[in-house]
Amino acid sequence: MAYSDKVVDHYNNPRNVGSLDKSRNDVGTGMVGAPECGDVMKLQIQVNSSTGVIEDAKFKTFGCGSAIASSSLATEWLKGKTVDEAMEIKNTDIVNELTLPPVKIHCSVLAEDAIKAAINDYRTKQGAGVSAETVSH
Amino acid sequence: MVSGPPPSDYFAIFGIEKKLALDLEDLQRRFYSNSREWHPDRHARASAQQLAWAEEASATLNDAWRVLRDPVARAEYVLKGEGFDIGEQRGKDVPPELLEEVFELNMALEEAREGDANAKSEVVRALAKFEGLLSEIDSERDTLFVEYDAASARDTLSRLRALLNRRKYLQNLVRDARATLA
Structure with missing residues (x-):
C-alpha cells in the first residue's frame, strides 16, 4: 500500500520536531502510545496564557510514517489556534487531509489523543498555578 | 489403542x-x-x-x-476459548508513567544508533529496568493463573489479557533495544 504524497512530505520533512521545556507552566505535554504497533508520540504546546493562543507546538514520534505525518500535521494546525479551537481538531480531519487508508486511521486517533492530552496537561497546570498563587497571597 | x-x-x-x-x-x-x-x-x-x-x-x-x-501461549489459548479477542489491543493497557520511560528509551535508542556512546549506556540501563518489569509481569501472571483456576472468574481473564498486552509491548521494546546494542 502506497503512502499519499502528503504523508511522504511530512515524513521526509517533518515540521516542528523537537521538545519544549515541560516544566514550564505555559507548556502542555501530551504523551500517548499504541501497543499494537509500538508507536509512542509526544506532542507539546506553548500557550500565551493571556490570549489562550498556541504560539508554539513541537512533537517527537517513534512510529510509522503515518504516525509521524499525523503528529507533524497536528503541530502545524495547532500553531495560531486558541486552546478551545485546538480542542475541536478531530482525527477525521487528519485522515482527510493526509488521505490515510483505513489500516492507518489509528495513527490519526493517536494524534488527536496527543493533542487532547497536551491541552489537558496545560489546563491542569494553569488551574494548579492559579491555586498556588492564591495560596501564596 | x-x-x-x-x-x-x-x-x-x-x-x-x-x-x-x-x-x-x-x-x-x-x-x-x-x-x-x-x-x-x-x-x-x-x-x-x-x-x-x-x-x-x-x-x-x-x-x-x-x-x-508456554505460559503465554497457554493463556492466549484459554482466553481465545473463552471468547476474548487476542488480536485486539488498545493503548489504554500501557500506563502513562510507563509511556514516559518508553519514550526516553526510544530517544536513547535513536541517539545510540547515531553513534552516541553515552546513549548506549542509557539504553543498557533502561533495558535492565524493562527486563525487571517483564519478570514482575510474569510473577503477576502466575498469580492470576492461580486465581483463575480457583474461581474461573471472567474478570481475572480480562486482567490477564491486559497484562499480556503490556508484556507484548515491553517485549517488543526490549527486542528492539537488544538489536540496537548488538
Whole structure:
C-alpha cells in the first residue's frame, strides 16, 4: 500500500520536531502510545496564557510514517489556534487531509489523543498555578 | 489403542482439566506417554480407522504440547476459548508513567544508533529496568493463573489479557533495544 504524497512530505520533512521545556507552566505535554504497533508520540504546546493562543507546538514520534505525518500535521494546525479551537481538531480531519487508508486511521486517533492530552496537561497546570498563587497571597 | 475419535481440545488430549497453572513436569510425562501410545508402530495390527485416529491424536498432542508448555501461549489459548479477542489491543493497557520511560528509551535508542556512546549506556540501563518489569509481569501472571483456576472468574481473564498486552509491548521494546546494542 502506497503512502499519499502528503504523508511522504511530512515524513521526509517533518515540521516542528523537537521538545519544549515541560516544566514550564505555559507548556502542555501530551504523551500517548499504541501497543499494537509500538508507536509512542509526544506532542507539546506553548500557550500565551493571556490570549489562550498556541504560539508554539513541537512533537517527537517513534512510529510509522503515518504516525509521524499525523503528529507533524497536528503541530502545524495547532500553531495560531486558541486552546478551545485546538480542542475541536478531530482525527477525521487528519485522515482527510493526509488521505490515510483505513489500516492507518489509528495513527490519526493517536494524534488527536496527543493533542487532547497536551491541552489537558496545560489546563491542569494553569488551574494548579492559579491555586498556588492564591495560596501564596 | 485409540478406541474413538480423539478430542481436539488441548487440555483434553493430555487427559487433564483446563487449568492455567500447570505442572510442566507432569505435562511432559503425559506428552511422552501419550506419544508412545499413539505411535504408528503400536498400531501395526490396528484397523485403518484406528490408525487414522491415532495419527490425529498425535498431531493434536504435538500442537497442544507446543502451546500448553508456554505460559503465554497457554493463556492466549484459554482466553481465545473463552471468547476474548487476542488480536485486539488498545493503548489504554500501557500506563502513562510507563509511556514516559518508553519514550526516553526510544530517544536513547535513536541517539545510540547515531553513534552516541553515552546513549548506549542509557539504553543498557533502561533495558535492565524493562527486563525487571517483564519478570514482575510474569510473577503477576502466575498469580492470576492461580486465581483463575480457583474461581474461573471472567474478570481475572480480562486482567490477564491486559497484562499480556503490556508484556507484548515491553517485549517488543526490549527486542528492539537488544538489536540496537548488538
